[in-house]
Amino acid sequence: MSETIRVQGLSGDTDFPAYVARPQDSPTAAIVVIQEIFGVNAGIRRKCDTLAEAGYLAIAPDLFHTFGEGIELDPDIPAEMDQAMTLFQKFDQDQGVRDIEAAIRWARGEGCAKVGAVGYCLGGRLAYMTAARTYSDASVGYYAVGIDNLLHEKRAIANPLLLHIAGDDGFVDTATQKAMHEGLDDHPRVTLYDYEGMDHGFATEFGKRRNDACARLADERTMAFFAEHLA
Template sequence: MAKTVTINAHDGGSFSAYVAGDQNVSKGGPGILVIQEIFGINEVMRDICDDLAAQGYVALCPDLFWRQEPGVDITDKTKEHWDKAFALFGGFNVDLGIADLKSSLSALRQLTGGKVGTVGYCLGGKLAFLMAARSDVDAAVSYYGVGLADHTGEVANIKKPLLMHVATEDKFVPKDQQAKVKAAVAGNSNVTLHEYQGNDHAFARVGGEHYDQAAAYAANTRTANFFKSHLS
């Protein structure tokens, strides 16, 4: 059961979110806040939500580009879409994005009444990392987050479990940045980091250029077990 809901922003205005899962069945059960890549709430994100719903979660994916252009739904298949995605990424305000995610987290808690985790990919991977540091989310998963080297000072604020999936050959995250992040999280027992040797960015994006079935299966299995452990 999937639908669209409206979420009120902290500073006025509102934005939409895709929701999958039966809230009636799951009342008091767990929810997962799904954080988009740079392509908006597209089929890939909706499929992730639907898959989480099939696992018994209520999954909510908010439209984080609404302040620039509501309803973005593009792919990674054309140069035109990539250009638009990078333009939206360039104009994205991280702090406002976190504020919108906190509003979304609150809305999801009201829908479910249970524990709530978050999972994000690419831009969403960065935001999932920051939600672990800046919000009361119960557990967080970051897939190949970008720009994390600029936020290592926030690692000490991570008080709940965070699972990180890092592609060693990520074209958007240089090796020195990977090393900086790895060293920073090593001292926080709440953080578990897995490296996927030889894999590039977005190795878990089904249908993507760098999709790797084995690596995606490993990461997704770890994610499933992680959420089962921390959101039950």
């Protein structure tokens, strides 16, 4: 079952929408699904639905609500890609993490003892920030951007973090990938997987960017990670 709810912000005087997918039976845990720069679109909702089918309570907060609620963009449409890049430049990432934390609190209020997070693109970066700044029990980031600028926060990562790195990522160059490995390979809570030849967005649910084989492999690793750390 899926629905759109409203989550109270940490300040207590604002709220914002979130897509929620519930499993048929009582959830084993909850997972916050963190959007790309395209909003809570069909692909992100499908990520939630798949997690619910696996027994998790899944919630995707609308992190772009400050620009207008319900923004949904298609990366395969050039004008919408341009709009997404503009929103990304204007987006307050610190506020985004606070909204993610509000979603985590909402999930705990639903009776889930453990809550994880998984994010894509911008959401991958925010998943890293979530691991460092919140009480997420386990976090996963796909093709996270700009992690080299956040390595100073790694000491705050207390719970497991998994990062999927696209080897031929047009938004994360070789130097950045090298910095990620040099900064995180020896971290006891962080695991990195590389996907040679893959470009940004290879695990998207829909559209031209998807690579079925690598998407399935990454998602299998993610599900095994959550099964281990959210049990």
